[in-house]
Amino acid sequence: MKYASWTISRFSLIAALISATAPLARADVIMDWNAKADAIAAEKQILPAPHSRALSMMHVAMFEAVNAIDRRYAPYKVTLSAERSTSREAAGAVAAHDVLLSIYPDLKPDLDATLTNALTPIAEGESKSAGIALGKEAAAQIIQIRANDGSAAVETYRPPTTPGAYIPTVVPLFSTTGATTPWVMASGSQFRPGPPPALDSEVWTRDVNEIREVGGRGSPTRTPEQTTIGRFWFSVGARTYNPIVRQAALAKGVDLVDCARLFALTSIAGNDAIVAVFDAKYHYNFWRPITAIRNADLTSNAATPRDPSWLPLGDTPMHPEYPCAHCIISAAISTVLQTVVGDFGEFSLTSPTAPGVTRKWSRLQDYSDEVSNARIWAGFHYRFSTEVGKDMGRKIGALVVATQLRGVEAMAEPKR
Template identity: 25%
Template sequence: MKIRQYYLLVITGLTLLFVATGCGKKEYDKSIIAKADNYHSAVKKLTDVIVYDIFSPPVASRIYAYPSIAAYETLINAHPGYVSLSGQLRDLAATPKPDENKTYDFSLASIHAFLVVGKALIFSEEKIADYESNFLARLKKESGMSEQMFKNSIAYGDQVAQHILDWADKDNYKQTRTFPKYSIQYEDHFWKPTPPDYMEGIEPHWNKIRPFVLDSAEQFTPPFPTEFDLDPSSTFYKELLEVYEVGKNLDAEQEEIAKFWDCNPYVSTHSGHTMFATKKITPGGHWIGITSIACKQANISLMETVAAYTKVSVAMADAFISCWDEKWRSVLVRPETLINELIDQDWTPLLQTPPFPEYTSGHSVVSGAASMTLTDIFGDNFAFIDTTEMEYNLPARSFTSFINAAEEAAISRLYGGIHYMPAIDNGLDQGTSLGKFINARLNFKN
């Protein structure tokens, strides 16, 4: 009798526990998905795939921009204080709205939209697909989200992603894949392929890509480069000699700065009959890393984080369009070419010269633009430690502000032996002006 009563008590207790816990189902907790770290993780995955697939700096900037916009346009549905970028970004029509009769987790939908668009713009789609499958399944389980809400959120993320991809499809990128390659001009002042691989010029038609905010690719055209003149008394020759002398007399700090900001996605090393390549982040990827550091340090929300990535990536995408417009207009020869011909045939720059014309410096333009947008978000004196390059075996560096970082990124190109000073100074001014324009033109809040 006692044993029977004991089992009845156990069964009754288990029944009550089952009922009390909602038939074994975990209560939905949206805060688990709304953590900014979830978005940081998705962005880092996209960066890793960009590195793996070896996209050039201009193309990488495009790959960052469109997924960020898709995530932003999705997430604002949960944050009425933020406004759509449709009507602000060139040719972006109104984003589809969610069904008012359905329940969604817009945080999940925004991450999904980001990954769907990102996957469509890279080569190694399976790397994004595998990541997303595991990532979203874990978030669904940990949050206790219902199957119906999960399906609704994924469907809406797909809808926004397709809207953004349809818009991206009309930016002239695909058409420029069929445009003719640059034909080498042999006059002394024109750019020519450089050692060790003598690669063809990258993206000579990038100024044909539709800008995101700029009125045109020519809007922030810099001053003309210094007049080409190989007379040893000329200003140009003195600028050339400066690159040579600085490169020969680098101190340890200057060498560290040059390597820290190298950000060359493909560096080839030749030894005898063998060759191997080193993959790294692009300049844009480095500033995306700085954006991540700043967002985490400031401990901002998911919505603020997505908005920050979006603003920075849009500014950098337009910066590359602006910079490449000038590069392939002036088509100025690189220092390495002239130094080897006129001064020292055995001289090599500390950094491998990238395969495109010299003026203006891409690092300078992009760093100027990114620093302005980040300063607008986080303030003038936002000190931070930049750990972005540590995974590439380079030490962290400390900066007192984003402008401080941009200035160092710019001068690093002189230390690296790949730019004359006008490309650095005028490029930084070009990017700074462009970044300020983005801040003034692009509105994220009511």
């Protein structure tokens, strides 16, 4: 709830500033609904994978709706047309509303009220009516495209054990996510990396010893700032990067169509990064530091001593270690932003897991690198896993920008 309140209050400032500086169709409607989706996720405690799916559907639908009016960029996979006089704000708002309603039907009164507030300032007439119809059609087509994307698959994870032997009974998260349909990648395994290093290798020895020293709960070598950063990034998912995308849009003064495109690109990149990383995680099923360090004697590697009571700084996420999910997502988002808008000056973020702390950066690369280091300092990920995750994220971000929602001239090019 604290995160949701912060998101909404920060967005109000952003929206007010854009309203004062953009004389034509404003980007407010895009960021309004982005903040709304984040607030819903915070309130309902939606996990990162389903929240990413909702965001990507919503933002692609909004993009398709407003882009059909301007025809500035190639569409994703829908065919829409509209008169230039059609209200972009109405089209975008209705597209967002209808997608979110399809995902959260229990929130109909709230979503309907939000839509009413968005549509009320728009003058009645043919332009508004056409925008409403266009938004409905955009949402309907995107909902149909994603109707059988595998996100509703029943979880069937089989815990490894021997007959009669107790094992911890918490079922891990996202075991089916890697098999869901990506937006851009050919499959979840398109960027699957090679295996983690052998347990007698130099890389393994170096990295497991590093995290044992710096990632432990009572580590004497981790600095106070590193501890703060580690805790800061206990917060995960799209609610950690959407505020950055909003700040980029504000700093660059983008109009409604370009804002819709920016959020669509970052959302589908974030979604595909999640699909790719969980494909790899459950393919390799690699042990977390807490398991490896407490069982180090099983590797017969004399250079990696066992610590029977070792604990990480925070509670280890409930899914396999390799590669780093937070790292792939932040790298994918950074790559999209760097390619589309470039570095845009100082930006900042707060976190519900580090109250009172604000992190600031002036380069997107520094933000991505901090996320990776934080997962080491938190005791969650080996350094090799963070590097592999970042590499995967950069490839996914580059693929998204190179192939999706390109300038209209791309419509005449062969599909990649």
